[in-house]
Amino acid sequence: MTEVGTVSRPLRVAILGSGPAGFYTADNLLRQHGAAVEIDLFDRLPTPYGLVRAGVAPDHPRIKIVTRIYDKIAANPNVHFYGNVEYGKHVGLDDLKTHYHQIVFATGAASDRQLDIPGIGLIGSHSATEFVAWYNGHPDYRDRVFDLSHEQAAVIGVGNVAIDVARILCRTADELRDTDIADHALSQLAESNIKDVFIIGRRGPAQAAFTIPEITELGELADADITALPQEVDPANGIDAQTLNRATARKVELLKGFSERKGTGKSRKLTLRFLVSPVELLSDRSGQVRGMRLVRNVLYKTEAGSMRSHPTDQYEELPLGLVFRSIGYRGVPIADVPFNEEWGVIHNQKGRVVDPKTREHMVGLYAVGWIKRGPIGVIGTNKSDAVETVDCMVEDLRTEAVLQPLHSDTQSTAEMIRQKQPDRVTYDDWLRIDEFEVSRGEAQGRPRVKFTSVEEMLALLGRRG
Numbered sequence: 001m002t003e004v005g006t007v008s009r010p011l012r013v014a015i016l017g018s019g020p021a022g023f024y025t026a027d028n029l030l031r032q033h034g035a036a037v038e039i040d041l042f043d044r045l046p047t048p049y050g051l052v053r054a055g056v057a058p059d060h061p062r063i064k065i066v067t068r069i070y071d072k073i074a075a076n077p078n079v080h081f082y083g084n085v086e087y088g089k090h091v092g093l094d095d096l097k098t099h100y101h102q103i104v105f106a107t108g109a110a111s112d113r114q115l116d117i118p119g120i121g122l123i124g125s126h127s128a129t130e131f132v133a134w135y136n137g138h139p140d141y142r143d144r145v146f147d148l149s150h151e152q153a154a155v156i157g158v159g160n161v162a163i164d165v166a167r168i169l170c171r172t173a174d175e176l177r178d179t180d181i182a183d184h185a186l187s188q189l190a191e192s193n194i195k196d197v198f199i200i201g202r203r204g205p206a207q208a209a210f211t212i213p214e215i216t217e218l219g220e221l222a223d224a225d226i227t228a229l230p231q232e233v234d235p236a237n238g239i240d241a242q243t244l245n246r247a248t249a250r251k252v253e254l255l256k257g258f259s260e261r262k263g264t265g266k267s268r269k270l271t272l273r274f275l276v277s278p279v280e281l282l283s284d285r286s287g288q289v290r291g292m293r294l295v296r297n298v299l300y301k302t303e304a305g306s307m308r309s310h311p312t313d314q315y316e317e318l319p320l321g322l323v324f325r326s327i328g329y330r331g332v333p334i335a336d337v338p339f340n341e342e343w344g345v346i347h348n349q350k351g352r353v354v355d356p357k358t359r360e361h362m363v364g365l366y367a368v369g370w371i372k373r374g375p376i377g378v379i380g381t382n383k384s385d386a387v388e389t390v391d392c393m394v395e396d397l398r399t400e401a402v403l404q405p406l407h408s409d410t411q412s413t414a415e416m417i418r419q420k421q422p423d424r425v426t427y428d429d430w431l432r433i434d435e436f437e438v439s440r441g442e443a444q445g446r447p448r449v450k451f452t453s454v455e456e457m458l459a460l461l462g463r464r465g
Contacts, residue, residue: 013038020051026041100364100405102393113329124322150194159328172223201275208274278293334371433461
C-alpha cells in the first residue's frame, strides 16, 4: 500500500475548531516539506476565527488584522472549511476516524471558572465570558439579558478580559459606534445607567495579570475618570520594588499614578481595587444583587517564592447591582475524548491525547490551544503551541502511528458531511457573509455590522436555516 503522506495518498487531517489554534495547526502542517497534507477545518458556527471574532474587544480592531493570515491559510487548495458543523451533533469520533488519519481538537475553552461564594447565582451576577460573547455578537449569547439600569457594577478579576469588560462598561456610545460591536449591545450600552465600575483583585498590583497597554488605555477613556486607593497600590505594601521586573514596575507605577489623580467631573468613575476578595454577594428581597461583601487581604511569600493572599478580619460592603466574574476560562468535556475535569483540558502529552489510565497515546488524536494547555497566553502563543503538536503529528506519521480510515478521499468526506449536515458552510460561503457584514458597516461608517444569528447567515446563503 502507498505510504501515507505522499501525493497519491495524502495525510488527511481533521481540525475541530477554526480559531487561532486551529489555523496555526493547519499552517504548520502545510509547511511540512515532503509531506502531502489535506486539511478539513470544522467549526460549529458558520463563521471562523474563534475568539478573534467573538472574544477580542470591539474597540481593539488592530488585533483582528490577524484574520488576514488565516484567510491566506484557508485559500490553500488543500484546506477545506466546514462551518455550521458541530462535533457530537452532526459528526462524531467514529465518523472522523472513518475519514481521517489524524484528528486535532482545537475547541478552546468555552466555559468559565466558577466562583464558589454565597450569592453567586443571584440575579445580576454573570460571567465575563457571556458578557464578552454578548457584545461581540456570538449567536449563542445574543439573547442574554444584562440589566444596565443599575448605577454600580463590579468586575471580579484583574486579567485582560476583566479590563475589557470594565472598559466596555465605561465607554461612551460615540466611542463604541465606530467599532464592530453587536448592534443589540450598542443600543443597550448607549442607554446604560452605569456610573461606577469597580475592578476587584485579591492580590496586589504587582501580581495583576493585565498588560501595560490594557491598563494604560483605561486612563484615556473619554468620559470616565480612573482611580485607585493609595494604600492598595503603595509599592511598600507587600512589594519589594527592587525585585520587580521592568514591566511589573511600570504597571505598579501606572497604578500609583491613577491613585494620585484628581476627578475631572466625567460622568463615570472606574476604581481599581487590590488586596480584597469577594466573600459573598448580598441580595435584596427579589433575589437581585444589591452588594458585595469584601474581605481585606495581606500578601505573603510562599516557599516557592510566589506571592499569595491571606484574608484578614477586616470586611467591607460595596453597594452594587451588577457583577461580572472574570477569573479564567475553562474547557468543556468532548464526547469520547478523555478529559481532565480538574484542569479543564483534554488529557494529553505535548498535544498527543493520552488515556489517563494507561498514559498511552490514543493513536490519531491530538489537542492544541486552550483545550490542550488551559486558558493562558495570547493569540500569538498558539503559534508555538501548534508547532509542538504538529511535531508530534509528523513524528507519528513517520512511524506510521496513524489511523487507517476506510474512506480517505475528499469526495467521500464531503459527501458524508453533506448527508450529516446539509446546511454546512464553506469558506466561500463565509466570504459572502463577510462581504455583506462589511458592506453594511460601510453604510454606517463602521468596520462591519455583524450577523448575530445563524438563521440570518443561512438565509443570506439561501439555506433553510
